[in-house]
Amino acid sequence: MSEDTDSGRIEPVRYDEEEKYLLRNPREIRQVLQSLLDRRSLISAYPAPRHHTYPTALIALDEDSGQLLIDGSLQEPVNRIIEQAHHLTCVAQLDRIHIQFRLSQPVRTMIDGQTAFRTAVPEQLLRLQRREFYRLQVPLTQPLTCELPLPRGDGETEPLPLRVLDISGGGVALAVPADRPDFQPFREYDNCYLHLPDADPIPLRLMIRSLFRQVGHNGRETWRAGCQFTALPRGAEVLIQRYIFRMERQRSARERGIA
Structure with missing residues (x-):
């Protein structure tokens, strides 16, 4: 089962x-x-x-x-x-x-x-x-983060780095702490930054499309936030696809016993 x-x-x-x-x-x-x-x-x-x-x-x-x-x-x-x-x-x-x-x-x-x-x-x-829905699950051994500007109690914002669970040409899924009530479906966040290896942080705008509760083996509760890229700078999609292809090649090589 x-x-x-x-x-x-x-x-x-x-x-x-x-x-x-x-x-x-x-x-x-x-x-x-x-x-x-x-x-x-x-x-x-x-x-x-x-x-x-x-x-x-x-x-x-x-x-x-x-x-x-x-x-x-x-x-x-x-x-x-x-x-x-x-x-x-x-x-x-x-x-x-x-x-x-x-x-x-x-x-x-x-x-x-x-x-x-x-x-x-x-x-x-x-x-x-559609190609953008071919999602790469990000390995825990090679983590990615995405920073979102979230409000503080004083009315200002501060960047909160969130772990990227998977990524595609159209968006990312993020692990969100359970104590963040400000995360709601269809809320949009500007001035976000995606951190890919060997590249400068990519500025982008995200919209939350879905939220799902999940509980880990340790009993810790988090939310999985499926997010859509609503604005990307020129060349960013190429960088994301290049990262996905590189990680897929590494995975295939490991499965074949080459690496």
């Missing part, structure tokens, strides 16, 4: 902004779901309306009944949240393509003594192939 972990988590995007990437043909939707099932792809599931996420995978796809089985959590409190959810927003990657779909009213069941959830096959599925 799935364990709760931060590795591989991918944030959802808004359906209303990506209408042209939606699949509605039942056969095409089942083909994508079957590929996720065959590869045992990691899925990040977001129960609504709670700000929570848990890693899971598809267990079975029954085309005759139009039902899906999805893995439960090893943690019973998480299973109770799922059981009470109106729906799950599920996010995954398939051949570096962003996959997203919604599962309505999950019903708890048991498979071989383990918790699972049964739900109907989704009626639509987002398959997003």
